[in-house]
Amino acid sequence: SFVHSTIILFAVTGFSKAQHFIHFVILGALGLMGLWILHMLAQDIDKVFNKPASRPPKLFWKRSIGDVDYFANRTVENVGASGETNISVDWNRILTNDPIGCVRSFACQLAAEDSKRSSTNKGNINQLFWSAKRKGWAGDEIRFALNYGTNSKKVEKCRAFYKYCPFSIDTMRDILKFFGAT
Numbered sequence: 001s002f003v004h005s006t007i008i009l010f011a012v013t014g015f016s017k018a019q020h021f022i023h024f025v026i027l028g029a030l031g032l033m034g035l036w037i038l039h040m041l042a043q044d045i046d047k048v049f050n051k052p053a054s055r056p057p058k059l060f061w062k063r064s065i066g067d068v069d070y071f072a073n074r075t076v077e078n079v080g081a082s083g084e085t086n087i088s089v090d091w092n093r094i095l096t097n098d099p100i101g102c103v104r105s106f107a108c109q110l111a112a113e114d115s116k117r118s119s120t121n122k123g124n125i126n127q128l129f130w131s132a133k134r135k136g137w138a139g140d141e142i143r144f145a146l147n148y149g150t151n152s153k154k155v156e157k158c159r160a161f162y163k164y165c166p167f168s169i170d171t172m173r174d175i176l177k178f179f180g181a182t
Contacts, residue, residue, distance in 0.1 A: 033097075034100070034102065036097075037094070037097050037098050037102065037103075038102070038172070038175050038176070038179060039179050040093070040094060040097065041094055041098075041103055041106075041176065042175070042176045042178075042179030043179070044089045044090065044094060045089075045176055089132075091132055091136075091138035091139060091141075091142060092136065092137075092138040094138075095137075095138045095141055095142075100164040100165050101162045101164055101165050102162075102165040102167060102172065103142075104141060104142070104144075104145040104162055104165075105145070105158060105159065105161075105162035105165040105167070105172075106165075106167075106169065106172045107142055107145040107146050107149065108145040108146065108148050108149035108152075108158035108161065108162060109149060109155045109158045109159065109168070109169040109172075110146075110149065110169060111145070111146045111147075111148075111149030111150045111158075112149035112150065112152050112153055112154055112155050112157065112158050113149075113155055113169060145158075145162075148161060155168075155169060
């Protein structure tokens, strides 16, 4: 009858519209989670670069070329036997809240990036090495990403390996600078 077919038509139409709405809500929630993770990473990156007075100033300032020499001479072997440093970044918390691997992708792309493009990359990579504990799954994940980037020498390979992260290294740098300044 007409009433039954109308109800069925409305039910099918409503279900198809609801399905699109549910996809939209899930996509929005994932976007907000991604922004929140980048905000947490920016806060921890800010901890890395806010050093005590005995250390050089931030790498992002103008005329801070001396910083590059300071960080370029440090290696992973310079870290104590326990793997402890005075940098406190909670990599376990960051990687736990990063299901799509943008932090790993950023580390990989940073390691793979051409050294001619940015003179501070090696210092940043060493900072990531120092802050990741020698033992534990988070340190292993960060070191794997850095080693993969160093060995591949191509940002595109890192983007393909960490394919679920939609951001390029330039986009992530811009986001980190924005959140690091606030």
